[in-house]
Amino acid sequence: MNQAINTHAIIAIYKFEMARTLRTVWQSIVSPVISTSLYFVVFGAAIGSRITEIEGIPYGAFIVPGLIMLMLLTQSTMNASFGIYFPRFTGTIYELLSAPVSSFEIACGFVGAAATKSIILGLIILATSWLFVPMQIAHPFWMLGFLVLTAITFSLFGFIIGIWADGFEQLQIIPLLIITPLTFLGGTFYSTHVLPPFWQTVTLFNPVVYLISGFRWAFFEVSDVSPWVSLAMTLLFMVMCVVTIWWIFKSGYRLKK
């Protein structure tokens, strides 16, 4: 074998991970769709009857991009972190470490599969929302772009957590204690413009604000910050994750003794 990319390995890892998703279809696809629908019913119908619209958008439709992001972030992180943590837990990681694969190829396989699953999930939730409210997508390519970029970025982030975690508790802590709160506070259910000025400034330190804002702009051309800023922030976070992963494999952190 030469120095070229080991595509067989990327495909093998990707297929292995996708097979795992299919085996756990209830947990990985059906349950997020159901919980999103519940959010939709509770927030959209109950609160939507009081708040009819935000920035000219019907409330039910306004929360759709936020809900998709909420699922995209938590599911990408959890799926990718579990994907790499499990071989560490069972010990089968020995095979990945002893194989002629680069860190890039390993990450491609795991992150690619986790991102694929999140994207499928995001599209299913989008389709489901059509059952509840009429939707419009002003910029389909930007919408898809944000969807794919966010899925990849947070799968990379999840991959890092899966390597960092030393137990199932740590594995759950980041999605539950950091990502979910940041998403709820990042404008999933409201526009940050409704906040007092001080809290608007604080919100700008929440990276999720940029993701939701950009994604919502792609639907309704309404945003808290410029879509270009959103895009730049997403890419910045992605680059940070890639560098971290590169360092992890270079140093063998938590992988090699």
Added chain:
Amino acid sequence: MPSIISINGLSKTYASGFQALKTINLDIKRGEIFALLGPNGAGKTTLIGIICGIVNASTGTVQVDGHDIIDDYRAARSLIGLVPQELTTDAFETVWDTVSFSRGLFGKPKNPAYIEKILKELSLWDKKDNKILTLSGGMKRRVLIAKALSHEPQVLFLDEPTAGVDVELRKDMWQVVRNLRDAGVTIILTTHYIEEAEDMADRIGVISKGEIILVENKVELMRKLGKKQLTLHLQKPLDAVPAELAAHKLELADNGNELVFTYDTSAERTGVTALLSDLARLEIRFRDLQTTQSSLEDIFIGLVHNSAGAAA
């Protein structure tokens, strides 16, 4: 014979400060079966881990067929198959899927016919669609071997392959190993069953406290270190070895009922004839006699004990 693995100045100190390997220099010859023996914690698994890329070395280099394991890791690792000591398998995948996965991981294109051949050789063919978690321990061990062989490696590491495996399976497994050797695959194995090493290996290396204390051709080793003992069961017990027999370096055993004579079978004169004629002259009669030859196990225990004594 050219070496396929060449280890130079390799050492490993873990983050805890524990020095698992001192300075290791070792060459593995192409096509041989090399048995690495050593007590628990001697550094066998660490050494294998470094060669395979699972453990980072502290110093030193390893080359596999001329490829450095760090700078040229793709070429080096694609030549190696590893069967780990622990039964670390996936649970929900089928046997077929997990073996095919390994082949892909090592960069080889699909080859169902080859996978079928391996599974049949390892008597796994009728289990190919079973999930791994439904298999017995011995079957899981076979799955690990099948995975290690899936990419047609030139070098196979077997780390305690027969631990917890029943006799029948063990025989099959060694047959597979012999077939591989006949096909030109180099095999490095560690085992606690020293008789297996005695049976299988071409060369033996003994590792103790992170140091290779001996590397020797097995036959040579048995000859060099293989001592024979002649035990004479006396008709009348002796209180002490008679002074006239001092030259034979005899020992008394069983309350003076036995005389034990240790000799070297490879020496030109073993001294047996001289001893027997001296005994006849002194009119020391014996009821029975028996000879025993030291096994590799005795040699091994002797070596490790000596090195432990020297270190202390």
